[in-house]
Amino acid sequence: GFKVPLVLSHSEVQAAAVSVAPRLTPPYREEEVRFSNTEAKLQLAGTLTVPAGAGPFPSVVLLSDAGPQDRNGMAGDFALLSRLADYLTRRGIAVLRFDDRGVGQSTGERQPTIGELVTDAQAGLNYMRTRPEVDLSNLGLVGHGEGGNVALLAATLPLPPTFVVGMAPYALPGGVILAQQQETTLRSLHTDPAQVTEAIKRQQAMFEIIRQTQDNAQAQAIVANMMRQNNARLDPAAAQVTAADMVTPRYRYFLNFNPLEKLPQVACPVLLLYGTADDMLNVETNATMLTRALRNNKGITTHKFTGVNHLFQPDRTQWPLLNGEPKPNLSPAASDAMRAWIIGQVVK
Incomplete structure (x- = not known):
């Protein structure tokens, strides 16, 4: 079966706290x-x-x-x-x-x-x-x-x-960008091409649920359930966290952004x-x-x-x-x- 976890969120460069060495006064x-x-x-x-x-x-x-x-x-x-x-x-x-x-x-x-x-x-x-x-x-x-x-x-x-x-x-469009990022991630993991295609289809089905379901709680529950059915090894709490992120105003906006x-x-x-x-x-x-x-x-x-x-x-x-x-x-x-x-x- 398909064991690679889905990457469903918009890829973002996360801020990180690091120590910074002292520098000279700039000109x-x-x-x-x-x-x-x-x-x-x-x-x-x-x-x-x-x-x-x-x-x-x-x-x-x-x-x-x-x-x-x-x-x-x-x-x-x-x-x-x-x-x-x-x-x-x-x-x-x-x-x-x-x-x-x-x-x-x-x-x-x-x-x-x-x-x-x-x-x-x-x-x-x-x-x-x-x-x-x-x-x-x-x-x-x-x-x-x-x-x-x-x-x-x-x-x-x-x-x-x-x-x-x-x-x-x-x-x-945002939904296409998300799909391409998903595909890039799976291919980098050397996932079988047929499995990549199926993963993208499942992702698109989730996107359509989000677009058509305005009630956030209901959309989150459906998406989390879809994720668990797609990958039974996925922790239920982790599925809920990811699904919650996918129904935020920012994610919804980005999904339809042209x-x-x-x-x-x-x-x-x-x-x-x-x-x-x-x-x-x-x-x-x-x-x-x-x-x-x-x-x-x-x-x-x-x-x-x-x-x-x-x-x-x-x-x-x-x-x-x-x-x-x-x-x-x-x-x-x-x-x-x-x-x-x-x-x-x-x-x-």
């Missing part, structure tokens, strides 16, 4: 800040880094990938957003990064919907508009993964950013960045679909970087050695392409 200003999302009635806390000099500077707000993330975007011991903020600020770009809702010093409930995250992005932009160091005509959003989709949605609303950078945003629906309304310049070693999504499919959806936007640019993964780390052979051990770094090619493109918007 730019750092400030702990707080700002309000008045629509959601919550406070968001973050770090603003400003280049040395008088300014005003081109500026960006960083948006994290799916799941509760701190302002540094920690994934294991790799702080993607912190590294990116440091890289950009050293090169003349002011950066705001902040703790997600319910994480670190930010208030609010964890696991907001994508629509709710858009209001957090708008709150970050409005805060930056109060800062004299920020060039108001060059204020953009940089989003990683799901954060890229949040940034694109924010660009369709009043008071949009002046540009958007998407780092591996997706184009396929990333392309509003993209024709995006008028600002957009830079899309992908790595060919990304195992979280199909790069060719998603990059092509997003580029096509933005075809009426004259400022769309897409780059793909060989060997770069979803965290925008280069191939392991390019990692620097620390105490004789290779340590992941931010892809120099991707980060420099982003910097050059952002600075290029200032000239235009």
Whole structure:
């Protein structure tokens, strides 16, 4: 029988608490800040880094990938957003990064919907508009993964950013993304192809139950029962926990989310960045679909970087050695392409 446990939740890069070694004072200003999302009635806390000099500077707000993330975007011991903020600020770009809702010093409930995250992005932009160091005509959003989709949605609303950078945003509907992640996981475990097909069919049946059953308690009970019947070895309590996560407002929203629906309304310049070693999504499919959806936007640019993964780390052979051990770094090619493109918007 099929013994591989189903992976049914939206794959998320989990925040992790790690010890951080002391670092030298950077050649730019750092400030702990707080700002309000008045629509959601919550406070968001973050770090603003400003280049040395008088300014005003081109500026960006960083948006994290799916799941509760701190302002540094920690994934294991790799702080993607912190590294990116440091890289950009050293090169003349002011950066705001902040703790997600319910994480670190930010208030609010964890696991907001994508629509709710858009209001957090708008709150970050409005805060930056109060800062004299920020060039108001060059204020953009940089989003990683799901954060890229949040940034694109924010660009369709009043008071949009002046540009958007998407780092591996997706184009396929949420339910399709979940199915592809399930398939990738099972194939990585060398599961028999026929069993993979059956697992995807069962997953789709669960999705349909969730879509058609608005009563959360009933939907949870049905999904948990389906999971147990599909895998008798699954602990009943674990099935209930997973099923409960699958009927949350965030999961329901993501299941029906169409990333392309509003993209024709995006008028600002957009830079899309992908790595060919990304195992979280199909790069060719998603990059092509997003580029096509933005075809009426004259400022769309897409780059793909060989060997770069979803965290925008280069191939392991390019990692620097620390105490004789290779340590992941931010892809120099991707980060420099982003910097050059952002600075290029200032000239235009």
